[in-house]
Amino acid sequence: xxxxxxxxLSVRSEIALHGLMACDGPENAAPDVTIxxxxxxxxxxxxxxxxxxxxxxxxxxxxxxPGVVSMLLxxxxxxxxxxxxxxxxxxxxxFVASTGFGILLHQRGHPLxxxxxxxxxxxxxxxxxxxxxxxxxxxxxxGERGHALVADDFCAISLREGRPWIAPDARxxxxxxxxxxxxxxxxxSGAPVRNRIEKYFVDPREIVETPLPVAAIxxxxxxxxxxxxxxxxxxxxxxxLIVRTNAYRPRLVRAFGQQPLYFxxxxxxxxxxxxxxxxxxxxxxxxxxxADRLADHWASLGLLDRxx
Amino acid sequence: MISRHGDWLSARVGDxxxxxxxxxxxxxxxxxxxxxxxxxxxxxxxxxxxxxxxQGEFEVDAETCRSEVDDFLEELLRRGAAVSDPG
Numbered sequence: 526x527x528x529x530x531x532x533x534l535s536v537r538s539e540i541a542l543h544g545l546m547a548c549d550g551p552e553n554a555a556p557d558v559t560i561x562x563x564x565x566x567x568x569x570x571x572x573x574x575x576x577x578x579x580x581x582x583x584x585x586x587x588x589x590x591p592g593v594v595s596m597l598l599x600x601x602x603x604x605x606x607x608x609x610x611x612x613x614x615x616x617x618x619x620f621v622a623s624t625g626f627g628i629l630l631h632q633r634g635h636p637l638x639x640x641x642x643x644x645x646x647x648x649x650x651x652x653x654x655x656x657x658x659x660x661x662x663x664x665x666x667x668g669e670r671g672h673a674l675v676a677d678d679f680c681a682i683s684l685r686e687g688r689p690w691i692a693p694d695a696r697x698x699x700x701x702x703x704x705x706x707x708x709x710x711x712x713x714s715g716a717p718v719r720n721r722i723e724k725y726f727v728d729p730r731e732i733v734e735t736p737l738p739v740a741a742i743x744x745x746x747x748x749x750x751x752x753x754x755x756x757x758x759x760x761x762x763x764x765x766l767i768v769r770t771n772a773y774r775p776r777l778v779r780a781f782g783q784q785p786l787y788f789x790x791x792x793x794x795x796x797x798x799x800x801x802x803x804x805x806x807x808x809x810x811x812x813x814x815x816a817d818r819l820a821d822h823w824a825s826l827g828l829l830d831r832x833x
Numbered sequence: 834m835i836s837r838h839g840d841w842l843s844a845r846v847g848d849x850x851x852x853x854x855x856x857x858x859x860x861x862x863x864x865x866x867x868x869x870x871x872x873x874x875x876x877x878x879x880x881x882x883x884x885x886x887x888q889g890e891f892e893v894d895a896e897t898c899r900s901e902v903d904d905f906l907e908e909l910l911r912r913g914a915a916v917s918d919p920g
Contacts, residue, residue, distance in 0.1 A: 761851045796844065
């Protein structure tokens with residue numbers, strides 16, 4: 526059994542979860558979540574909502590990643606997985622720790638954003654966008670500028686007295702070879718994420734282990750007409766849509782009937798933080814310019830004054 | 834009489850209001866004037882009362898006020914966020 530802390534939850538797992546930060550688990554206390562290997566049903570007799578590769582029935586959720594692993598998530602407390610024939614635990618663990626755990630967080634009723642996050646001053650700033658938008662790469666580049674990693678792939682938001690907070694989910698960056706080379710991170714890069722893809726685990730320079738208030742959320746956009754580079758504020762409807770469409774799994778928000786939850790999170794983010802578009806070129810050569818632009822924005826928001 | 838209709842969640846953001854239909858998941862944004870009208874129709878109001886209230890609060894002539902309030906109410910009715918009751 527290995528113990529981890531994932532998005533603020535204590536987790537005990539039968540298999541090692543590569544890329545996650547192990548921690549000394551509470552020996553006696555029951556963990557928030559347990560990850561076990563076991564039988565996963567092919568279907569539910571009492572399914573309420575069906576997706577292409579998933580099904581929802583009461584407090585049970587089943588997802589199958591064809592040829593890799595199927596998972597059964599129960600009550601947000603147990604994640605049971607069953608690797609496909611010939612698939613190693615190691616390979617299955619990649620999906621358990623990302624897709625599986627992300628859906629489990631959805632199941633627990635946390636507003637969950639597909640975003641990376643970095644510490645700025647005493648707060649966190651989030652970068653959201655679909656896979657390939659550059660979330661991880663930007664967080665890694667900011668790490669090189671002294672902004673500790675808060676989250677790499679998903680951000681669980683909670684509201685405390687109306688203010689949005691993020692539970693830290695620092696894990697190893699999953700970066701494309703190209704990004705590692707461009708940022709000269711080769712010395713800290715480790716094993717490939719999966720055997721057949723050119724994405725590698727890279728140790729973050731510094732990580733955050735305590736919850737932080739959210740100061741800003743940026744939706745990443747590629748610079749191409751009509752979008753010119755810069756940071757702009759969307760209107761409030763677009764701000765709300767940014768939050769909902771950047772849920773970790775937007776279709777599950779509807780399946781779980783959680784639209785009001787995401788509306789409240791969007792309202793809190795708009796009221797107490799700020800929702801912005803960050804439009805920039807995708808090339809690595811322009812990364813410094815983007816980081817400078819962000820630093821200017823944080824200065825104008827007063828975030829840097831509070832730096833410890 | 835104009836009154837709110839449907840199951841809308843709303844949140845004030847600065848001078849504006851962000852709204853979501855709980856039933857349909859549709860989002861709506863109201864600017865400062867729209868937000869004020871939304872506040873006013875929490876209790877059903879005759880149109881005349883809305884014109885009078887807004888003319889007192891915003892710098893606008895009577896004719897513009899009537900036509901803009903009517904346009905806005907038309908939009909709220911069309912989106913099912915308000916009902917117009919002839920009573």
